[in-house]
Amino acid sequence: MTTKVDALGRIKAIVGERGWVADSAALEPYLAETRGLFRGAAAVVVRPGSTEEAARVVRACADAGVAMVPQGGNTGLSGGAVSPAGSVIISLARLNRIRDVDPLTYTMTVEAGCILADLQAAATQHDRLFPLSLAAEGSCQIGGNLATNAGGTAVLRYGNARDLVLGLEVVLPDGQVWDGLRRLRKDNTGYDLKNLFMGSEGTLGLITAAVLKLFPRPLDSATALVAVRDVYAAAELLARARGETGDAVSTFELMNRTCLDMVLKHVPGTVDPLAERHAQYVLIQLTTPRTDAGLTSALEDCLARAAEAGIVRDAAIAQSDAQAKAFWRLREAVSDVQKYEGGSIKHDVAVPISRISEFIDHATRRVEAELPGIRVCAFGHVGDGNVHFNLSQPIGMDTPAYLAQWGRFNQIVHDIAADMDGSFSAEHGIGRLKLGEMMHYKSPVELELMRTLKRALDPRNLMNPGKVVPFGGETMHH
Amino acid sequence: MTTKVDALGRIKAIVGERGWVADSAALEPYLAETRGLFRGAAAVVVRPGSTEEAARVVRACADAGVAMVPQGGNTGLSGGAVSPAGSVIISLARLNRIRDVDPLTYTMTVEAGCILADLQAAATQHDRLFPLSLAAEGSCQIGGNLATNAGGTAVLRYGNARDLVLGLEVVLPDGQVWDGLRRLRKDNTGYDLKNLFMGSEGTLGLITAAVLKLFPRPLDSATALVAVRDVYAAAELLARARGETGDAVSTFELMNRTCLDMVLKHVPGTVDPLAERHAQYVLIQLTTPRTDAGLTSALEDCLARAAEAGIVRDAAIAQSDAQAKAFWRLREAVSDVQKYEGGSIKHDVAVPISRISEFIDHATRRVEAELPGIRVCAFGHVGDGNVHFNLSQPIGMDTPAYLAQWGRFNQIVHDIAADMDGSFSAEHGIGRLKLGEMMHYKSPVELELMRTLKRALDPRNLMNPGKVVPFGGETMHH
Numbered sequence: 001m002t003t004k005v006d007a008l009g010r011i012k013a014i015v016g017e018r019g020w021v022a023d024s025a026a027l028e029p030y031l032a033e034t035r036g037l038f039r040g041a042a043a044v045v046v047r048p049g050s051t052e053e054a055a056r057v058v059r060a061c062a063d064a065g066v067a068m069v070p071q072g073g074n075t076g077l078s079g080g081a082v083s084p085a086g087s088v089i090i091s092l093a094r095l096n097r098i099r100d101v102d103p104l105t106y107t108m109t110v111e112a113g114c115i116l117a118d119l120q121a122a123a124t125q126h127d128r129l130f131p132l133s134l135a136a137e138g139s140c141q142i143g144g145n146l147a148t149n150a151g152g153t154a155v156l157r158y159g160n161a162r163d164l165v166l167g168l169e170v171v172l173p174d175g176q177v178w179d180g181l182r183r184l185r186k187d188n189t190g191y192d193l194k195n196l197f198m199g200s201e202g203t204l205g206l207i208t209a210a211v212l213k214l215f216p217r218p219l220d221s222a223t224a225l226v227a228v229r230d231v232y233a234a235a236e237l238l239a240r241a242r243g244e245t246g247d248a249v250s251t252f253e254l255m256n257r258t259c260l261d262m263v264l265k266h267v268p269g270t271v272d273p274l275a276e277r278h279a280q281y282v283l284i285q286l287t288t289p290r291t292d293a294g295l296t297s298a299l300e301d302c303l304a305r306a307a308e309a310g311i312v313r314d315a316a317i318a319q320s321d322a323q324a325k326a327f328w329r330l331r332e333a334v335s336d337v338q339k340y341e342g343g344s345i346k347h348d349v350a351v352p353i354s355r356i357s358e359f360i361d362h363a364t365r366r367v368e369a370e371l372p373g374i375r376v377c378a379f380g381h382v383g384d385g386n387v388h389f390n391l392s393q394p395i396g397m398d399t400p401a402y403l404a405q406w407g408r409f410n411q412i413v414h415d416i417a418a419d420m421d422g423s424f425s426a427e428h429g430i431g432r433l434k435l436g437e438m439m440h441y442k443s444p445v446e447l448e449l450m451r452t453l454k455r456a457l458d459p460r461n462l463m464n465p466g467k468v469v470p471f472g473g474e475t476m477h478h
Numbered sequence: 479m480t481t482k483v484d485a486l487g488r489i490k491a492i493v494g495e496r497g498w499v500a501d502s503a504a505l506e507p508y509l510a511e512t513r514g515l516f517r518g519a520a521a522v523v524v525r526p527g528s529t530e531e532a533a534r535v536v537r538a539c540a541d542a543g544v545a546m547v548p549q550g551g552n553t554g555l556s557g558g559a560v561s562p563a564g565s566v567i568i569s570l571a572r573l574n575r576i577r578d579v580d581p582l583t584y585t586m587t588v589e590a591g592c593i594l595a596d597l598q599a600a601a602t603q604h605d606r607l608f609p610l611s612l613a614a615e616g617s618c619q620i621g622g623n624l625a626t627n628a629g630g631t632a633v634l635r636y637g638n639a640r641d642l643v644l645g646l647e648v649v650l651p652d653g654q655v656w657d658g659l660r661r662l663r664k665d666n667t668g669y670d671l672k673n674l675f676m677g678s679e680g681t682l683g684l685i686t687a688a689v690l691k692l693f694p695r696p697l698d699s700a701t702a703l704v705a706v707r708d709v710y711a712a713a714e715l716l717a718r719a720r721g722e723t724g725d726a727v728s729t730f731e732l733m734n735r736t737c738l739d740m741v742l743k744h745v746p747g748t749v750d751p752l753a754e755r756h757a758q759y760v761l762i763q764l765t766t767p768r769t770d771a772g773l774t775s776a777l778e779d780c781l782a783r784a785a786e787a788g789i790v791r792d793a794a795i796a797q798s799d800a801q802a803k804a805f806w807r808l809r810e811a812v813s814d815v816q817k818y819e820g821g822s823i824k825h826d827v828a829v830p831i832s833r834i835s836e837f838i839d840h841a842t843r844r845v846e847a848e849l850p851g852i853r854v855c856a857f858g859h860v861g862d863g864n865v866h867f868n869l870s871q872p873i874g875m876d877t878p879a880y881l882a883q884w885g886r887f888n889q890i891v892h893d894i895a896a897d898m899d900g901s902f903s904a905e906h907g908i909g910r911l912k913l914g915e916m917m918h919y920k921s922p923v924e925l926e927l928m929r930t931l932k933r934a935l936d937p938r939n940l941m942n943p944g945k946v947v948p949f950g951g952e953t954m955h956h
Contacts, residue, residue: 104717104832105863127721149666160664162673163641178923183830185862186638187901188627188677190908190916190946191928195673199666216721239582243605243694246724246768290724293771352661354582384663385583423665430668438668445656449935450669456934457927468668 004086007064011046011088014056019094021045030089033082034075038432042069042083047091051111051169051177051208054090058206059175061088067465070202072112072144075136077348078431080148080201080467087465092143095208101126106214107166107183112143112207119212128214131158131250135335143207149199151427156383157250157287158215160427162198167211170197173204173458183211196453201429202464204457216289218250222296223285223324226303226315227278231382232357233311234282238383239353240311241284244302248295251285252383254356258392259334259379266337270330273316273323282382283331285324334379335388341375343393343402345409349417350426353385360387363416367391367409386426389413414441431467435474482564485542489524489566492534497572499523508567511560512553516910520547520561525569529589529647529655529686532568536684537653539566545943548680550590550622553614555826556909558626558679558945565943570621573686579604584692585644585661590621590685597690606692609636613813621685627677629905634861635728635765636693638905640676645689648675651682651936661689674931679907680942682935694767696728700777701763701802704793705756709860710835711789712760716861717831718789719762722780726773729763730861731809732834736870737857740815741808748808751794751801760860761809763802812857813866819853820871821880823887827895828904831863838865841894845869845887864904867891892919909945913952 012020021027022044031040048054061068067087074081083089096113103126110119116137123130132145134152144150146168150161158164167182180193197205228234231254238252257279264270286295299317306312318324338344351359364376373394380388391409393402414424414437424437438447450469454461490498499505500522509518526532539546545565552559561567574591581604588597594615601608610623612630622628624646628639636642645660658671675683706712709732716730735757742748764773777795784790796802816822829837842854851872858866869887871880892902892915902915916925928947932939 102830102832104713105830106717106720107830149670151664151666155664160666162670172923172927176923178927179921180924182899182901183863184828184899184901184904185831186629186633186828186859186864186904188629188638188905188907189901189903189912189920190677190924191682191931192627192640192670192673192677193924193927195670196931199668199670204669216725219721235582239584242584243697243767246726246766246771247694248724288724289721290776292776293724298768298770350662350664352580352583352585353663354580381664386664421660421662423660423662423667425667426662426664427666429666434667442667443657445650445654446658446668446671449650449656449671452934453669453674453931456930 004064004066007060007066008044010060011057014053014060015046015048019047019049019053021047030071030074030091031083033079034077038079038082040083040089041085042087042089045089045091047094049094051095051171054095054206054208055171055175055177057090058171058173062174062462065460065462067462069464070147070206072141072147073115073136073139075140076144076148076431077428078425078433080429080431082432084466090206092141092208098122099209102183103128105183108212108214109181109183109209110142110212111209112141114142116140116142116145123214124217127217129217130212130214132161132164142210146198146210147200147202147207148429151381151384151386153251153253153381155381156252162195164213165194165198165210166213168194168197168207169209171206171208173463181209181211201431201468203454203468204463218287219289219291220293220295221285221287221324222299223318223327224299224303224315225273225327225330226282226284227274227313228280228282229311229313230357231280231360234280234382235353235356236311237282237306240306241302245286245298248286248288249284249383250287251283253283253331253380254382255281255331255334255379256376258375259377260330262337262341262377263330263333266340267333270333273327274314276314278313283327334377338377338390338392341392342397343399344377345391345403345406347389347410347413348426348428349387349389349413349422349424350385351417351420351422353382355420356382356385356387359416359420359422360389363389363413366412366416370412373397384426435470439470439474482542482544485538485544486522488538489535492531492538493524493526497525497527497531499525508549508552508569509561511557512555516557516560518561518567519563520565520567523567523569525572527572529573529649532573532684532686533649533653533655535568536649536651540652540940543938543940545940547942548625548684550619550625551593551614551617553618554622554626554909555906556903556911558907558909560910562944568684570619570686576600577687580661581606583661586690586692587659587661587687588620588690589687590619592620594618594620594623601692602695605695607695608690608692610639610642620688624676624688625678625680625685626907629859629862629864631729631731631859633859634730640673642691643672643676643688644691646672646675646685647687649684649686651941659687659689677907679909679946681932681946682941696765697767697769698771698773699763699765699802700773701796701805702777702781702793703751703805703808704760704762704781705752705791706758706760707789707791708835709758709838712758712860713831713834714789715760715784718784719780723764723776726764726766727762727861728765729761731761731858732860733759733809733812733857734854736853737812737855738808740819740855741811744815744818745811748811751805752792754792756791761805812855816855816868816870820875821877823869823881823884825867825888825891826904826906827865827867827891827900827902828863829895829898829900833898834860834863834865837894837898837900838867841867841891844890844894848890851875862904913948917948917952
């Protein structure tokens with residue numbers, strides 16, 4: 001056992017000047033938190049240059065009892081990379097090599113610090129697709145994506161981060177390295193260690209590298225903006241489209257008229273592609289690596305049949321890439337434009353797809369009754385049952401007064417989701433932000449299982465302490 | 479703490495006469511092991527009629543320190559359901575209800591004792607596909623399939639059992655029930671407990687129910703038997719076919735001429751669909767839920783391009799369902815016919831797809847050098863990198879003398895796979911059979927992680943003791 005002061009000296013010797021950040025201006029980006037809800041308090045960021053260095057850093061911290069906060073691109077939305085006072089941030093940014101691309105096996109072996117967009121580009125260079133895609137892809141790092149089991153826009157077709165990984169390399173809380181970097185599609189030899197570390201948000205170990213699954217690169221696509229009868233009709237359309245298009249649906253995003261109106265109002269150059277106003281819209285995109293699959297006609301036929309069945313009210317099928325991009329822009333802008341409409345209380349809920357309609361109807365009635373004039377901006381990855389049920393403040397209301405009710409609205413919405421066997425965090429994870437919800441909504445049995453795992457793998461609670469797994473005392477209202 | 483005798487009385491009171499099997503004739507099917515390599519020694523089989531009964535049985539066993547062996551259809555190939563003396567077998571056969579089918583969410587909630595083939599049929603009735611498919615599907619139970627992370631013929635397209643489950647209900651070793659039966663495509667709330675229990679072969683808990691993923695039902699298919707230049711060409715053909723057919727490849731099975739010759743010799747009515755003899759064959763099947771996808775022409779075009787590139791030597795595309803079935807019969811018979819050719823030493827190996835060719839070439843040279851006349855019958859799910867590298871005895875050799883070398887050949891073959899970052903058990907699991915391999919091939923770090931998990935979740939080692947995780951003293955040669 002060494003003292004904390006000794007440990008810092010030892011760590012600095014391991015990583016050298018290049019891997020040591022202690023200047024307050026340089027520290028700033030590591031301490032800031034995306035939404036400004038938290039602020040990190042670490043005095044040092046360590047940037048190891050190799051897995052071996054990372055392992056030695058972890059061992060030094062473990063020896064001295066220093067808490068460690070693994071950090072990727074620091075783009076998370078739940079405060080999972082926020083550093084407590086006295087902890088050391090371990091940034092994986094310098095571990096940014098692509099170790100191997102194996103097009104025949106459809107795999108790519110990469111280090112944790114690789115930027116997601118760079119990996120997408122590397123896959124494309126080898127005529128392959130790495131499908132993970134999300135708003136932060138230009139700056140988030142794959143290690144963080146895997147540690148948080150990131151979702152994004154392609155989950156419906158390709159799964160979330162857990163589904164995109166064949167193997168991992170992890171530094172354990174005591175500094176040992178688990179080399180699980182296997183490129184195998186099948187390997188039935190014992191417990192699934194890989195999935196234990198993914199989604200654990202750095203609380204069980206430090207992911208240093210991974211074998212990613214690749215897919216055939218899409219060469220054809222068809223995109224439509226569809227007005228559906230109601231939210232239930234959106235779920236019906238998805239179920240039909242999966243079959244009728246040969247399971248080629250890669251995106252299926254819902255947004256309501258409130259969302260679309262906000263986009264049309266605030267984003268110059270956007271237009272409503274449909275002649276009339278409708279209550280609910282779906283952005284649907286089909287993709288395939290075949291060049292002769294007749295995707296557009298399959299989509300047209302599917303939508304025509306759905307219109308006959310009363311599911312679809314109107315639809316615009318993109319006639320060009322530019323038009324498809326314009327449809328996408330409407331959807332992508334939704335996340336951004338809410339800020340121009342005052343305070344927004346956000347939710348990242350999932351329910352079974354067959355119950356999304358019931359969820360949105362019920363939750364809308366409840367929040368409108370609670371605060372007349374509140375504006376429901378419900379959108380998201382409905383193909384995964386994932387709804388961002390966001391609530392813009394009533395027009396003219398005092399914003400801080402509105403935002404002070406964040407916890408109350410969270411509880412209303414999460415209670416309704418929980419009653420439908422839903423989730424209060426579909427893709428954003430737990431971090432620090434949702435520890436109270438963990439305590440409130442998870443069963444005692446499930447919480448105790450998670451605590452058992454944490455205690456077993458990190459008995460001294462040094463790996464990203466205070467995240468993901470509540471040990472009591474957490475409150476739900478932040 | 480109660481005594482073991484008390485515990486049996488207590489358990490009998492919980493399940494009643496219907497759930498109690500102690501008669502030696504009735505016990506027999508629970509004690510026998512598929513390949514006759516082991517024999518169970520339990521004196522009692524308990525058949526709970528509900529999750530609650532199962533939980534009470536487990537609690538009674540835990541209270542008295544009685545070891546429990548969960549058992550499904552008892553069709554496993556690695557001795558995972560073999561009961562040690564003094565243990566109680568817990569059969570899930572009576573937990574056989576389909577609790578819910580939700581076509582819109584593409585899910586089905588089922589109890590552990592449901593027969594796999596019945597679940598396939600139930601999905602079909604709802605115009606959906608449950609893709610798990612393997613030789614034992616007429617008698618294996620889904621709980622066993624999930625506990626062993628079963629593979630089968632559709633892994634390439636749909637993944638193995640782990641990929642087909644959204645939620646689980648599990649009785650923990652102390653008798654508590656974890657209700658994780660969620661129908662959510664996205665739920666990022668803490669550690670992945672589900673994947674911990676899947677593939678743990680009943681050593682961490684007793685799976686009582688699961689939410690299964692469904693898929694659109696295939697409505698069109700195209701099948702071909704293809705002679706490829708060599709094994710590397712098979713991997714090349716797969717990589718191309720995934721792209722050129724719109725990722726519609728659902729089966730891609732390799733077999734060499736030795737396998738085909740055995741089938742043609744022993745199975746009446748089988749014929750070689752191709753005019754000439756070739757060294758390596760691939761059975762490829764495309765499927766899609768679209769009815770107008772032009773699958774046969776996509777397959778023809780793909781094979782024609784591959785022939786131009788020198789990858790494909792010849793191919794027969796099935797012109798009818800009957801012909802497709804005949805091609806399938808050739809492949810399916812391979813597993814069976816080896817027994818007519820004397821002793822067969824079997825392997826269930828996986829390597830990265832890009833290295834299958836190197837693996838088969840190298841392993842073939844090694845075993846032929848070791849025992850001239852040995853016949854390599856290499857076949858399997860090459861689309862997953864999974865090769866059943868089976869070795870038929872030299873013609874005329876004494877069978878027991880040949881089979882006495884099982885361990886030696888295992889080690890030769892597994893060493894070569896390990897050198898290629900491969901797996902010594904791609905889909906059959908560990909059970910009792912491969913504990914020695916676990917000790918030999920797994921890194922100390924990985925073994926210790928697994929032991930840590932086992933100790934944390936089952937500290938008294940009562941759940942299927944002596945399986946999956948070696949605690950020392952195991953030998954590799956059975």
